Amino acid sequence: MPRQQQPARPARRRSYDQFCAAARALDSVGDRWTLLIVRELLAGPRRYTDLHADLPGVSTDVLASRLKDMEQGGLAVRRRLPPPAAAAVYELTEHGRGLLPVLTALARWGAPALDERRPTDAVRAHWLALPLLPALDGLAHGGVVEVRLDEGEFHIRTGAGAAGGAVYGYGPADAPDACLVLDAEAARTLARGERTLAEAVGDGLVEVLGDGPLAGALRTGRCPRV
Known part of the structure; x- marks a missing residue:
C-alpha cells in the first residue's frame, strides 16, 4: 500500500535570528529588490508587467518571488481590478506604506x-520623486505638484492629499495645482540639499x-494659508 504523501511545508524565509528591531525589519525588506518594489508601489497599484518594465535588471523569477514574500509578510496584496480593466495588480498595505x-x-x-549618470544606469523620471519629497514638505494641504523633466513626468501629492494613499504617481496629473519644470541636474541639486526650492x-534652475x-x-518656499 503506497505511503500517504505528507503535505509540503511552507518554505521558511531566511532570518537573522536576532532579537533586534533593525534585524527584524531586514528579515522583511532586506532581500535584494524588495525596497525597490516598494518604491514602485508607493506610486499606487501596478501590474506585474509594469513592475518588471520599471525594474530593469530583475528577473521574472526573482520579481515573482519577492512579490510573494511581500504578500506573506503583509507588505503588499494582489487584487483584480473590476471590468473593463480586469487586470491583476499589486498594491501596498498600510504596513507597506509605512516604509x-x-x-x-x-x-x-x-x-x-x-x-553623474553612469553609462550603464537606467533612469525613470519617477525615481526622482523620493529625493524631491523633502523639498516639498509642508508646502500645502492636499496640493498636487506635477514635475516635468526631460526624462518624463510624474506628480507628487503634498500635505493632507498624501495621507493614507499614494504619495506620488506616474505621468502627468489630471488637474495639478502647480507644475515644476526642471532638468535632472536641478533635481539632483535639490535632492542633495545644495539649494532650497x-x-x-530664484536662480532660474526651476520654473514654476x-x-x-x-x-x-x-x-x-512659504506655506500658503488654507
Whole structure:
C-alpha cells in the first residue's frame, strides 16, 4: 500500500535570528529588490508587467518571488481590478506604506552619490520623486505638484492629499495645482540639499507654472494659508 504523501511545508524565509528591531525589519525588506518594489508601489497599484518594465535588471523569477514574500509578510496584496480593466495588480498595505519615511531617508542619504549618470544606469523620471519629497514638505494641504523633466513626468501629492494613499504617481496629473519644470541636474541639486526650492527658482534652475496658492508657495518656499 503506497505511503500517504505528507503535505509540503511552507518554505521558511531566511532570518537573522536576532532579537533586534533593525534585524527584524531586514528579515522583511532586506532581500535584494524588495525596497525597490516598494518604491514602485508607493506610486499606487501596478501590474506585474509594469513592475518588471520599471525594474530593469530583475528577473521574472526573482520579481515573482519577492512579490510573494511581500504578500506573506503583509507588505503588499494582489487584487483584480473590476471590468473593463480586469487586470491583476499589486498594491501596498498600510504596513507597506509605512516604509515611505525609510525610503525617503535612504534616498536623502544616497543623494550625494548622484554626481553623474553612469553609462550603464537606467533612469525613470519617477525615481526622482523620493529625493524631491523633502523639498516639498509642508508646502500645502492636499496640493498636487506635477514635475516635468526631460526624462518624463510624474506628480507628487503634498500635505493632507498624501495621507493614507499614494504619495506620488506616474505621468502627468489630471488637474495639478502647480507644475515644476526642471532638468535632472536641478533635481539632483535639490535632492542633495545644495539649494532650497525657492533658491533654485530664484536662480532660474526651476520654473514654476500656475497661479494658485500652491504655485505661489513653490516660488517663495512659504506655506500658503488654507
